[in-house]
Every structure is written in C-alpha cells, then in structure tokens.
C-alpha cells in the first residue's frame with residue numbers, strides 16, 4: 565500500500581511538472597516532451613515500472629500533440645491520460661497473480677485439526693493430577709539442550725530466507741500480503757518484500773509410502789533373541805555403532821517425520837493451512853563414511869509408539885514407515901518389555917535408549933513436544949508426544965544379490 569501511495573504522489577508531481585513546463589514560455593510543449601522522455605530513465609532504473617511507463621506514454625502522447633499542434637491547455641489531459649493508461653496496464657498485469665493466489669487459498673484453506681487431536685484432551689486430563697500442567701516438563705540438562713537446538717533449527721527455518729519458506733508463504737496467502745505484493749509489483753521495488761509467494765514452494769510433492777525392508781515380511785516376534793534368522797548371514801559379529809551416530813539417526817528421522825515445511829501455517833489449531841500429516845519420506849540412515857562401525861548397520865524396522873491415544877502405550881503395525889494418514893486406522897501391538905521399560909527414561913532423562921546384542925540393536929527414541937508442536941498439541945513443552953522404536957541389523961546383501969536365479973524367475 566505504501567508503495568502505491570509513493571508512486572501516486574510521484575505521478576501527480578510528474579503531471580504537475582509536465583504541465584508547468586508546457587505552459588512556460590521558455591520550455592513550451594517541446595520542453596515538456598523532452599522532460600517526459602528523460603524522466604523515463606531514472607524510474608526505469610529504480611524499478612518504478614508504473615512511473616517509467618507513465619513518463620514514456622506522456623512523451624509519446626506529447627509527440628503526437630506536437631505533430632497535431634494541439635493547444636497547450638489540452639496537455640493537462642494528455643498527462644493525466646498517460647497516468648490512467650499506465651496504471652490500468654499495470655493493475656491488469658497483476659490480475660494473473662491475484663487469480664493464482666486465490667486458487668492457492670482455496671487449495672490450502674484454513675482448517676481445524678482440533679477433532680483429529682480430541683484424544684489428547686482425555687489423556688492430559690489423566691495426567692493432570694501428577695504435576696502442574698502449566699509448567700514446562702523438567703528435563704535432564706542434555707535433553708533440554710537438545711530440545712532447544714531442535715527449536716532453534718525450526719525458528720531459523722521460519723525467520724530466515726524467504727524463498728522456500730512454505731510456512732511464511734502460506735501465512736502471506738492468508739493474511740493477503742501476497743495480494744498486496746502482486747499489486748505493488750508494478751509500483752515499486754518489491755523483489756525482496758516478504759510477501760513473495762511461489763506456487764511451486766507451497767505445493768508439496770505427493771509422498772509415496774516408504775516400505776519397511778522386505779526381509780521383514782514375516783510377522784514380528786518380539787524378544788526372540790539374537791538367534792534371529794535375519795541376522796545370522798553376516799557373521800562374524802559387527803562392531804557396534806557409537807551412541808552419537810544412533811542418536812543422530814533418530815534426530816534425522818524425527819526431523820523428517822515432523823518436517824516443519826510439511827506442517828504448514830498454523831494460526832491456531834482451528835486455523836491451519838497446508839498441513840500434511842506427519843510421515844516419513846525416506847528411510848533414515850546412519851550417515852557415516854564407509855569402513856566405520858556404523859556403516860555396517862541398517863534400519864530393519866521402525867515403528868511409531870502411540871502414548872496418548874490408547875489406554876496403554878502401543879506401537880502401530882504397518883508394512884510402511886510411519887505415516888499418520890495410514891496409521892489412524894492401523895492395527896497396534898502391545899509394547900515389548902524393552903520398549904515398556906525404556907519409556908520412563910525417555911520422559912525426562914534420555915532421547916534414545918539402546919539395547920545392543922552382537923546381531924541386533926534395538927533403540928527407542930523420543931518424539932518430544934517442542935514449541936512449534938504446541939501450536940496444535942495440547943501437552944507441556946518437553947513432554948513426550950510419542951516415540952519411535954527401531955530395530956537395526958547388520959547390512960547384508962539384498963535378496964536379489966543373494967540369489968540371482970530367484971530374481972530372474
């Protein structure tokens with residue numbers, strides 16, 4: 565809006581100067597014509613398209629007037645006409661953008677997620693007696709530090725570069741900054757204005773379900789020990805990966821599962837735009853160089869533990885990595901002893917609890933409520949919203965590599 569006013573004031577000044585010059589004995593209409601031609605250049609270089617176009621049109625119209633020997637008193641109307649035409653052209657040039665933004669608004673409307681989270685109210689009522697619900701959860705200092713780092717990462721994403729910041733773009737669409745921008749584009753330097761929305765950054769690619777490794781097609785048998793047929797291919801035993809590698813595997817998994825870019829714009833939990841349910845988009849990997857201990861391990865199973873939705877904690881069972889759209893209807897299994905016992909340590913003391921045997925690593929990791937989660941979830945900051953439970957096995961050749969004949973048949 566500010567730019568539009570600045571531009572209009574400058575336009576009126578332009579008209580006034582043109583008329584004054586045309587009336588003056590020294591300059592006359594030819595001088596006014598020259599002035600309009602010269603004025604085009606600075607406006608063009610300062611990215612004031614409307615003013616540059618107005619000056620140019622004034623010049624062209626005045627040339628026609630000079631040739632046609634129009635009376636100097638008519639020049640006022642010529643200058644005003646140039647302004648009207650140039651503003652008309654630039655306003656209509658912003659129409660396609662306005663239409664695009666209104667389409668995006670209907671594609672990503674503000675919607676409520678309260679119903680989908682109604683289960684939390686019951687769960688938090690049950691917890692209410694234990695501690696004051698308004699205080700944040702008390703966490704061991706390392707855990708608190710990690711939570712803060714995760715929050716800073718999210719905050720950094722939303723303040724920092726405008727391009728590619730889906731949350732800010734959706735916000736801009738819904739508070740109409742985008743439309744102001746589209747209109748202002750013709751009237752001043754807008755390239756860097758927060759309000760720039762690009763459709764390809766708002767629309768997300770469809771995410772395909774990520775299947776669990778096929779070696780695990782068999783039913784899962786908890787607590788079956790290390791004689792697991794899965795793991796005995798790759799003897800001798802593998803060196804265990806360091807805890808920090810397992811922790812960063814979990815952290816990268818969490819970031820993928822609740823990626824802020826897919827969460828979209830949350831004004832409050834009844835007004836959410838562009839929310840794509842939490843889901844894994846890829847199998848998390850131990851990011852290490854070859855010939856380090858972690859390089860010889862891979863995730864064979866990764867499930868979501870639901871803590872607040874059911875009477876007792878359970879794990880969702882699926883052939884795919886966790887994605888909420890599918891898990892809403894999915895069967896569940898009771899937790900195995902290791903998972904049950906580890907949950908208490910996850911609440912405030914640890915972010916991962918690991919149980920290692922030579923052939924198998926089991927790990928459970930926290931899904932802790934950071935500040936941005938509280939925009940929708942009604943728990944305390946630092947409390948667990950869920951957990952991820954993993955099973956890692958030594959890397960071994962895929963089935964195809966093991967039996968090429970089977971692959972051919």
Ligand code: HEC
Nearest residue numbers: 677680822839841870871873888931932936937940949950
């Ligand atoms: C835009 C609102 C919104 C935000 C922000 C949000 N969630 Fe969720 N979350 C949901 C909804 C809605 C569900 C219920 C499943 C569904 O309908 O997709 C859910 C479900 C979950 C579940 C599964 C619960 C269960 O037992 O089934 C976990 C875990 C979870 N969220 C963790 C997080 C974490 C961690 C954050 C912050 C990093 C977060 N959520 C931020 C809306 C949100």
